[in-house]
Structure formats: structure tokens, C-alpha cells
Amino acid sequence: MSVTAKRIVLAKRPKGEVTPENFRLEDYEVPDPKAGEVVVRVTALSLDPYMRGRMDDAKSYAAPVEVDAVMEGGTVGEVIASNADGFAEGDVVFGMTGWCDHAVMSAKALTKVPAGVPPTAALGVLGMPGFTGWHGLTDIGKPKAGETVVVAAATGPVGSMVGQYAKHLGLRAVGVAGGPDKCRHAVEHFGFDECLDHRAYADGKEMRKAIAEACPDGVDIYFENVGGKVLEGVLPNMNTFGRIPVCGMIAWYDLGGLGMGDGPGKDQLPRAWRTILVNRLKVEGFIITDGWHRLNEFLGEVAPLVANGTIKFTEDVAEGLENAPEAFMSMLKGGNFGKQIVKIA
Amino acid sequence: MSVTAKRIVLAKRPKGEVTPENFRLEDYEVPDPKAGEVVVRVTALSLDPYMRGRMDDAKSYAAPVEVDAVMEGGTVGEVIASNADGFAEGDVVFGMTGWCDHAVMSAKALTKVPAGVPPTAALGVLGMPGFTGWHGLTDIGKPKAGETVVVAAATGPVGSMVGQYAKHLGLRAVGVAGGPDKCRHAVEHFGFDECLDHRAYADGKEMRKAIAEACPDGVDIYFENVGGKVLEGVLPNMNTFGRIPVCGMIAWYDLGGLGMGDGPGKDQLPRAWRTILVNRLKVEGFIITDGWHRLNEFLGEVAPLVANGTIKFTEDVAEGLENAPEAFMSMLKGGNFGKQIVKIA
Structure with missing residues (x-):
């Protein structure tokens, strides 16, 4: 045939x-x-x-x-x-x-x-993106109730998993998304505590102020999936011993062509490195295949939460x-x- | 009085x-x-x-x-x-x-x-610098025999501890230092397998080639104490699941004024972040006071090695x-x- x-x-x-x-x-x-x-x-x-x-x-x-x-x-x-x-x-x-x-x-x-x-x-939600969010948040982010997590692309399948699962564990979840509609959806549909419209902030400096206001106790986990302006804004707000699972950097895939910042300045890496040192951050790259051994655990835990509507998509x-x-x-x-x-x- | x-x-x-x-x-x-x-x-x-x-x-x-x-x-x-x-x-x-x-x-x-x-x-050697090297190497670097470690300022008190203790554990130790005299001293006195003179390499690109040659199996641990050109050269040579304890960045204390590189270019942070992701690196800042609980262990283990000449200073x-x-x-x-x-x- x-x-x-x-x-x-x-x-x-x-x-x-x-x-x-x-x-x-x-x-x-x-x-x-x-x-x-x-x-x-x-x-x-x-x-x-x-x-x-x-x-x-x-x-x-x-x-x-x-x-x-x-x-x-x-x-x-x-x-x-x-x-x-x-x-x-x-x-x-x-x-x-x-x-x-x-x-x-x-x-x-x-x-x-x-x-x-x-x-x-x-x-x-139950495929690669959902598993990516769950694995990075739990295995690298090591979330504790009462902490604050920030994640961008908050209405996407990775970000929405990170935010919803963090809320399920008792964390404060602050999203970042593009435009007021997505931000409203992040809060109303996915249950984020707040969601910042990155388009409303001209650069990393403005983003930094907005993150500081949305995270009065600082940021304990930054789930990194975009890079660019969001990273610039979050890094200085990281708490001591914060964790940064790095799973993507969409803002930089074309190196600055995505409207999320014009790429970092000359002193960005030194500044980032300094923040990592001063705040004793743990920055860890991961890809989802590294976590396959936890896939059944993920499905066993999250599929029922999807079925009963706790985790939406x-x-x-x-x-x-x-x-x-x-x-x-x-x-x-x-x-x-x-x-x-x-x-x- | x-x-x-x-x-x-x-x-x-x-x-x-x-x-x-x-x-x-x-x-x-x-x-x-x-x-x-x-x-x-x-x-x-x-x-x-x-x-x-x-x-x-x-x-x-x-x-x-x-x-x-x-x-x-x-x-x-x-x-x-x-x-x-x-x-x-x-x-x-x-x-x-x-x-x-x-x-x-x-x-x-x-x-x-x-x-x-x-x-x-x-x-x-038995004070803060030696303890800094020992703590960062063991607690964050998680060294395993047969792996390769790179450390700059190889004849300094931190770098020389990192190199010597790594050799003591069975790793390949590659140092970076300024000038042929220091490089010779790193190899002959401290027992590094090789030591690269950073002054001989114009930029991060040349440094990268030299590191690649000195580390035929790649780099598993980069003990970061200088930043700048050395970091630029080491990062692309990091092996998957490599570890980077970050304890300092002397090259960047004045932002590029230290003769170890003119500061990174515009795309340095995206490139570093990409390497962290692709190679699933763990980058972790630390300061020595975080490790005080291991000070007695350090002294108990290393003081005899200093006394019997295994670890020199x-x-x-x-x-x-x-x-x-x-x-x-x-x-x-x-x-x-x-x-x-x-x-x-």
C-alpha cells in the first residue's frame, strides 16, 4: 500500500x-x-x-x-x-x-x-513540553512552599506547567508573557499570582523594577526558557542560593531579533557571572532526555491533575x-x- | 599600654x-x-x-x-x-x-x-585561599579520578590548591598562568600536567584552541576564579555535565582592565548561556563562608599533606x-x- x-x-x-x-x-x-x-x-x-x-x-x-x-x-x-x-x-x-x-x-x-x-x-501538557517544565522545576529548581518562581512564556506549554505545578506545591508564581491578553489568561486560567507583559518594559532595567515589585520576597527559582530582557530583569532579583534551570532561550535564538531585547550589552556576562557569585546561584542546563527516567513518575502524578482540571492547558x-x-x-x-x-x- | x-x-x-x-x-x-x-x-x-x-x-x-x-x-x-x-x-x-x-x-x-x-x-595554603580551592573543587566540582580540571592563577594560593588536590585525587590538572616562569613553576613545583600562558593568546578564540589541545578529553571541571579570556576559552571545551564552581573573576573586577581580555563582546552572555544549556553544565557561585562547616575536615585532611610535602605552597x-x-x-x-x-x- x-x-x-x-x-x-x-x-x-x-x-x-x-x-x-x-x-x-x-x-x-x-x-x-x-x-x-x-x-x-x-x-x-x-x-x-x-x-x-x-x-x-x-x-x-x-x-x-x-x-x-x-x-x-x-x-x-x-x-x-x-x-x-x-x-x-x-x-x-x-x-x-x-x-x-x-x-x-x-x-x-x-x-x-x-x-x-x-x-x-x-x-x-503531558508530552515533552509539560515534562520539560515539571522536570526542570522539580529536579533542578528544588521548589519549597513559600518560595517565588518566575517563568516566561507563561501561557505556553512549558511555562504554564511550571506555574501551575509551582502553585500546586505552594509557591508564589510570577509569569512573563507578551501582551495583556496572555497575561490575563496566565492569571485567570492558569492561576499565576501575577503576570508581567514584557512588551510594556523597554529594557532589562525596566523589567528589573517590575520583577522586583511583583516579587517582594525576591526570586528563588527562575525557570529560564527565554533569555534576553527577562533574564536581565530577573538576575538582579535572585535571592541568595537561588536556582536557575536553563532549558531554552528563545529570545536569543536569532540573537536579539525577537523583540524581547536587543541582545545584551558588553558587560552582560561579567554582570551575570558576578550575580551568580554574589548570590551563590546554581545555574544548570538540562534537556529533557536527561530526565527520561522520571517520565513515568511525571505521568503518574500529573495525568490525574490534568484529568481533574487542577492543571489546565x-x-x-x-x-x-x-x-x-x-x-x-x-x-x-x-x-x-x-x-x-x-x-x- | x-x-x-x-x-x-x-x-x-x-x-x-x-x-x-x-x-x-x-x-x-x-x-x-x-x-x-x-x-x-x-x-x-x-x-x-x-x-x-x-x-x-x-x-x-x-x-x-x-x-x-x-x-x-x-x-x-x-x-x-x-x-x-x-x-x-x-x-x-x-x-x-x-x-x-x-x-x-x-x-x-x-x-x-x-x-x-x-x-x-x-x-x-591552610587559610582562606587554600580552603576556598579545596571546598569549591570538592563540594561543587565533585571531582572524579580520570576527569580534567582547569584552573587559572595556577601558582596562586587558590589555583595551586585546586591543581594539587585534583592531582592527589587522580585528575588531569591544567593550569593557566601569566608568563613562562609561572607556567614552569605550576608544572615543576605544583605538579600540573600542563600550564598555559594566557599572555601567549590574544583572545578567547586562541585560548579556546590552546585549552582544546591541553585537554584532549575535554574539561569536566572549570574552577572559575578569573573570568575574562580564560572563561571564554574554557566554556566551549566543557564536557557534557561539566561543573563550574565560581569563586571569583579577577579579570572583570575592573571590567576588562586587567590585561586578560578586553571584556566580552555583545553576544557573550547568550553564548555562555547556550553552552550551559547544550552541555548541561552546572554553574554554581560560592563564597567560602558557606563552607565553614567543612573547615575542620579540610584542616584534618590537608594539613598533613602540607606537612609531608604532598601539597606545596x-x-x-x-x-x-x-x-x-x-x-x-x-x-x-x-x-x-x-x-x-x-x-x-
């Missing part, structure tokens, strides 16, 4: 900001599944900031996407042909198929989405594979409202 | 590089010791990079020295009058008397220097209190060779 399908490949590497020319939509033949393989009809693609990193060929924790290869990405979909034990037509699965509408996959690389959960939850849905590049570029600029997915077929 | 003594006070705060005008030598009357106090005749003053920080009034982990107040500093000396139980004339003591030749001190703020150790060891001795400012300014530029002390009286 051969299928003519569509996929989006990396046409060329971006220089700075991502543009439509970096992508190409093309047809391709999905081969028949060999022994142990299945064919998946993709129903939804996840768009995530880490994909920006994969478009560069700089050294990173994962290999870059090759030019002319399919863009990397997680999806949910339905098995439409199986040559693998344990998988049958109609199974709903999660896998890293890339940006496409059909894919042949080794069954070993697929996970069945549990019944009773909306399939797209596997892309967000918000999705921003684009329609059609061909619109994925535009949705991705918009997301990198903060244009999404909640977890960005693309519905396919 | 009133004594007319000499002391050096902070005449005015430095703007950038420290100059002679920042200091003033003056006479003062040492009052008679009250109950619980003793009079100390200072025999040697310790000069340490942290003193540069005390001269500024920026927020730090310790209060700045007030203008017109005596410069802060640790000394060893002899008790010449005692009004305190347990202290007698002739006792050899360590204390934070400041830059002076006589001081009245509460006996509680003094420690007797153990017999059988040269008194000035209490200022270096080198002193650079200036003569006379009036020459302390010059020796201090020279030390900040790397002009000292070993632990800088000033002999007094």
Missing part, C-alpha cells in the same frame, strides 16, 4: 530570523511498511521552539536537520497499516515523524496515546501542513496563544 | 583600575584592650583579590569598606598584651585586623596558629606596610608569584 504524501523539508538554513524560504513543501512516496513498521496518518503536528535550534548546524545536544531533510517534529496520528506486532489499524500513537501527513515508522519509536486523554495532550491550533511554517515563525515571535499545534488532514 | 600604630585606609573608591590615590597611610592610637580583648602586633598581612570587591560599594556578599576606614584583610601576628582569658603575650594568632601593624581585637575573633606550621600558612613576600598598596595593585595585574603577603615589622 504505497501512499503519496506531503512533507515539509528544510530548504536552506536560516541566517538570523526564519523566513518562508527556509522551508519547502514537497510530495513524497511513503514506502510499504517493512517487518516491525507501521504507516501513520498524522493528525496533528507539534511546533516547539527547540526546532529553531535544529535548523542551525551549530554544535548542540542533538544533530541538526540536514538540508533537504524533513523538519523534525513530534506528531500524533492514526495507524493506517501495520506490519508490527501489537499495533493495529486505528491505534492512536505519538511519534517523531517530522512535519508530514504520513510516515512509515518503526513501531518501537511510537507510543500509544492512552485512552481517555485528548490525543494532542501527548504533544503538550491551552492550545493554539493552525490548520493544514502547508501552514506549519507560518505558524512556526509566528510562534518564535510569540504570536501563539498556548501550545502551538497544526491540525493535519 | 597605648600604642601609636600605622594603618592603611581606603582614601576613596576606585573608578576602574586601582591607583595609589585610593589608599592613605595614617597613624592611629591603638586603645588599651578592654575585657576580652588583646593587642596584636601584626607580622604579616595577606593580600587577596576579594579585597578589590570590598573597595566598591556595589551590592556584594559582604559590606564594602567605608571610605576612611581601614582596608579589610587577614593577618598573622603576636599577642603583645592580653586582657582575655586563654590568650597570653607571645601567642601567634590569625585574625581579620585589616591593613595595619597593630590592632586591638576581641579574642573571640582570633584563632591561634597551630605550632609546627609556619604562621603565614594560615594566610594561604609558594609565597611572594613584600616588605613593609607602606608597600602593601603597590603589592596589591601588582597582584591584581598578576604581578605576584605565589601567595602575596606583606611582612610587617
Whole structure:
């Protein structure tokens, strides 16, 4: 059963900001599944900031996407042909198929989405982003009731997990987001104590004052997922022995082109280093694969909280594979409202 | 018994590089010791990079020295009058008397220097600098045999402790120092596997290549005590899950005025942050008072190693209190060779 399908490949590497020319939509033949393989009809693609990193060929924790290869990405979909034990037509699965509408996959690389959960939850709140927030907050942030956590992209799937789970543990949660609507949503829907609109602050200095006002007892944990102006504003407000899990820095993916600050000045690193020293901060980079051993613990603890509504999630849905590049570029600029997915077929 | 003594006070705060005008030598009357106090005749003053920080009034982990107040500093000396139980004339003591030749001190703020150790060891290898190196390396660096550690100021009292104790634990130790004489001393006297002369490398890029060659298996621990060009060169060579104890950044105390690099460029902080993320580094600031609970453990373990010659120390001795400012300014530029002390009286 051969299928003519569509996929989006990396046409060329971006220089700075991502543009439509970096992508190409093309047809391709999905081969028949060999022994142990299945064919998946993709129903939804996840768009995530880490994909920006994969478009560069700089050294990173994962290999870059090759030019002319399919863009990397997680999806949910339905098995439409199986040559693998344990998988049958109609199974709903999660896998890293890339940006496409059909894919042949080794069954070993697929996970069945549990019944009773909306399939797209596997892309967000109970998927990589949610787990990233939970793992970084708990394992590196070491949260204690009564402390204060700050996280940016507060309505996104990572930030909203950090804020909600911190509240669940009894912390003060202060979010940062772009625009009054997102800030309202962070407070009203996700339960953040406060949410600051980074667009309202011209630079790191103004951000610093706003953080100080929103965090009268200082900041104990800064969950770092944006860098830029937010980092500049939070660092001087860190309490002694504060913790900074570092999982991303979207503001710097293009080095300053994202409207969250014009990049740091000449003395930024010395100043940051000095703050790390003076306040005895612990700054620790992590990527989610380092924490896989805690995945079952995460699902066991958080899935019930999602089911009973303690932990909420918000999705921003684009329609059609061909619109994925535009949705991705918009997301990198903060244009999404909640977890960005693309519905396919 | 009133004594007319000499002391050096902070005449005015430095703007950038420290100059002679920042200091003033003056006479003062040492009052008679009250109950619980003793009079100390200072025999040697310790000069340490942290003193540069005390001269500024920026927020730090310790209060700045007030203008017109005596410069802060640790000394060893002899008790010449005692009004305190347990202290007698002739006792050899360590204390934070400041830059002076006589001081009245509460006996509680003094420690007797153990017999059988040269008194000035209490200022270096078995004092704050040695303990700083040992504590940062063991508690934060978490060294494992076979790993590689890099430390700058390799012939100084902190760096030489880091290198020697790392070798004692079975690590590869690569030092950085200023000039061929110090580098040779680091290797021949302190037993570093290699020592790089930072003056031979124009910038962080060249430093990076040199570090890569000296550390064929990458860097697992970078003991950060200088910042600047060395940090720029080491960061890209850090191995995954590397550790960076941060205890100082002498190259940046004047923000680039110390000949160890012209200060970082605009994209330094993003690049550092990216490396922390990609390599999942742990960067942790510490100051020595956080580790006091391990001081007895340190002395119990390291004093015998000093006594039997496993751990060596080198002193650079200036003569006379009036020459302390010059020796201090020279030390900040790397002009000292070993632990800088000033002999007094």
C-alpha cells in the first residue's frame, strides 16, 4: 500500500530570523511498511521552539536537520497499516515523524496515546513540553512552599506547567508573557499570582523594577526558557542560593531579533557571572532526555491533575501542513496563544 | 599600654583600575584592650583579590569598606598584651585586623596558629585561599579520578590548591598562568600536567584552541576564579555535565582592565548561556563562608599533606606596610608569584 504524501523539508538554513524560504513543501512516496513498521496518518503536528535550534548546524545536544531533510517534529496520528506486532489499524500513537501527513515508522519509536486523554495532550501538557517544565522545576529548581518562581512564556506549554505545578506545591508564581491578553489568561486560567507583559518594559532595567515589585520576597527559582530582557530583569532579583534551570532561550535564538531585547550589552556576562557569585546561584542546563527516567513518575502524578482540571492547558491550533511554517515563525515571535499545534488532514 | 600604630585606609573608591590615590597611610592610637580583648602586633598581612570587591560599594556578599576606614584583610601576628582569658603575650594568632601593624581585637575573633606550621600558612595554603580551592573543587566540582580540571592563577594560593588536590585525587590538572616562569613553576613545583600562558593568546578564540589541545578529553571541571579570556576559552571545551564552581573573576573586577581580555563582546552572555544549556553544565557561585562547616575536615585532611610535602605552597613576600598598596595593585595585574603577603615589622 504505497501512499503519496506531503512533507515539509528544510530548504536552506536560516541566517538570523526564519523566513518562508527556509522551508519547502514537497510530495513524497511513503514506502510499504517493512517487518516491525507501521504507516501513520498524522493528525496533528507539534511546533516547539527547540526546532529553531535544529535548523542551525551549530554544535548542540542533538544533530541538526540536514538540508533537504524533513523538519523534525513530534506528531500524533492514526495507524493506517501495520506490519508490527501489537499495533493495529486505528491505534492512536505519538511519534517523531517530522512535519508530514504520513510516515512509515518503526513501531518501537511510537507510543500509544492512552485512552481517555485528548490525543494532542501527548504533544503538550503531558508530552515533552509539560515534562520539560515539571522536570526542570522539580529536579533542578528544588521548589519549597513559600518560595517565588518566575517563568516566561507563561501561557505556553512549558511555562504554564511550571506555574501551575509551582502553585500546586505552594509557591508564589510570577509569569512573563507578551501582551495583556496572555497575561490575563496566565492569571485567570492558569492561576499565576501575577503576570508581567514584557512588551510594556523597554529594557532589562525596566523589567528589573517590575520583577522586583511583583516579587517582594525576591526570586528563588527562575525557570529560564527565554533569555534576553527577562533574564536581565530577573538576575538582579535572585535571592541568595537561588536556582536557575536553563532549558531554552528563545529570545536569543536569532540573537536579539525577537523583540524581547536587543541582545545584551558588553558587560552582560561579567554582570551575570558576578550575580551568580554574589548570590551563590546554581545555574544548570538540562534537556529533557536527561530526565527520561522520571517520565513515568511525571505521568503518574500529573495525568490525574490534568484529568481533574487542577492543571489546565491551552492550545493554539493552525490548520493544514502547508501552514506549519507560518505558524512556526509566528510562534518564535510569540504570536501563539498556548501550545502551538497544526491540525493535519 | 597605648600604642601609636600605622594603618592603611581606603582614601576613596576606585573608578576602574586601582591607583595609589585610593589608599592613605595614617597613624592611629591603638586603645588599651578592654575585657576580652588583646593587642596584636601584626607580622604579616595577606593580600587577596576579594579585597578589590570590598573597595566598591556595589551590592556584594559582604559590606564594602567605608571610605576612611581601614582596608579589610587577614593577618598573622603576636599577642603583645592580653586582657582575655586563654590568650597570653607571645601567642601567634590569625585574625581579620585589616591593613595595619597593630590592632586591638576581641579574642573571640582570633584563632591561634597551630605550632609546627609556619604562621603565614594560615594566610594561604591552610587559610582562606587554600580552603576556598579545596571546598569549591570538592563540594561543587565533585571531582572524579580520570576527569580534567582547569584552573587559572595556577601558582596562586587558590589555583595551586585546586591543581594539587585534583592531582592527589587522580585528575588531569591544567593550569593557566601569566608568563613562562609561572607556567614552569605550576608544572615543576605544583605538579600540573600542563600550564598555559594566557599572555601567549590574544583572545578567547586562541585560548579556546590552546585549552582544546591541553585537554584532549575535554574539561569536566572549570574552577572559575578569573573570568575574562580564560572563561571564554574554557566554556566551549566543557564536557557534557561539566561543573563550574565560581569563586571569583579577577579579570572583570575592573571590567576588562586587567590585561586578560578586553571584556566580552555583545553576544557573550547568550553564548555562555547556550553552552550551559547544550552541555548541561552546572554553574554554581560560592563564597567560602558557606563552607565553614567543612573547615575542620579540610584542616584534618590537608594539613598533613602540607606537612609531608604532598601539597606545596609558594609565597611572594613584600616588605613593609607602606608597600602593601603597590603589592596589591601588582597582584591584581598578576604581578605576584605565589601567595602575596606583606611582612610587617
